[in-house]
Amino acid sequence: APPASTERAALSASTPGVRASIWPIELEQRADEQSDASLGWRRRFGNLCPHYMHRQPDISTTMRRILVEWLIELYEELQLPVEVLIRGVHYVDRFLSVEAVDKEALQLVGAVALMLSSNHFCKLPMQDGEPMPGERSLTTAEDIVYWTDGTYSIDEVLRMEAQLLHGFSPTDFCSSLDHLSRFCAAVPLPDVTVSIALELLVLSTREYELLRLHPRFLAACCLHAAVRNSPSEPGCSCWNDAMSACCGYPEEVLAAHLESDLRFLHEYNLSCRSIASGSRSKSIQVMLML
Incomplete structure (x- = not known):
């Protein structure tokens, strides 16, 4: 695995505007601790090239976006956890x-x-109390044949499964949701703020251009946008030094990247469910202002 200084430089290069000197110290410490194993490098990037589309002569970023939107529809239809969607898109x-x-x-x-x-x-x-699964889930090759309207055969599904499973573990990287969970555990936030940040992570999966951002930085940007747009009581919707400390990025850096990388969310009418409710109904409505 590369040394921590090399990793920090690579991660900073993938996130324009973030200097190596302000990269979270604990990232360097954890990388040092794992320098004798493959986890240090693979856990950060998950063996993912963020500029892979030039290697794909038959598909485009638009096709990828359409695919991810379909995956989001499946995620909503099957009431899957957010982690399933985010990691599925990563795969x-x-x-x-x-x-x-x-x-x-x-x-x-x-x-x-x-x-x-x-x-x-x-x-x-x-x-107890959880709804019974519907007529179909997404656990077998037969389920995929069903959800794709018979476009693919069971043999094709099994061959693709073998290809996807070759050479990687399902837990070999730290997702943006993992980082967001740590941020929210470190700094108490209103449920509505966390709910908005979670939905922003879901929306971000559609954007190919955001793959160049480190998952930790993307989670911090989504949390910053959620705090700025949270319809909470006065005093609870302002970004503060404690939040910058737990995320590891100054507010001005996050604000600058909201203006550039997440500009597509400006004046977006966001609907999301509350994490404090067991219901999947989207009871939170807010127009995002970046």
Whole structure:
């Protein structure tokens, strides 16, 4: 694994405007501790090239966006955890960064990636009070055939599953949701703020250009946008030094990247569910101002 200084420089280069000197210190410390193992490097990047589209002669960023929007629809329909969606999209991007894919097979890549993520995170039995699963889930090859309207055969699904599983573990990287969870655990925030930040992470999965941002930095940007737009009581919706400390980035850096990288969210009418409620209904409505 590369030394921490090399990793920090690479991560800073992938996030324009963030100097190596302000990169979170604990990132360097953890990388030093893991320098004798592959986790240090692979856990940061997950073996994902953020500029892989030039290697894909048959697909485009627009096709990727359409695929991710379909995966989000499946995520909503099947009431999957957010972690399943975020990691499923990561599996898609990781596979596309190393394998050229025909446009006819792109939906299959997405469906199998979401199935693998779902099988890894959703194996607990139903608990008391939880709704029973619907007629279909996303755990088998037969389910993928169903959700893709018979576009692919079971044999094609199984072959794609074998390709996706080759050479990587489902837990070999730290997702943006992992970082957001740590931020929210370190600094108490209103439920509505966390709910907005979570929905912003979901929306960010559609944007190919955001792959160049480190997951920690993306989580910090989404949290900063959520704090600025949270309809909370006065005094709870202002970014402060404690939040900058737990995220590891100055407010001016986050604000600058909101203006450039997340500009597509400006004046966006956001609807999201409350994390404090067991309901999937989107009860929180806010127009984002960046």
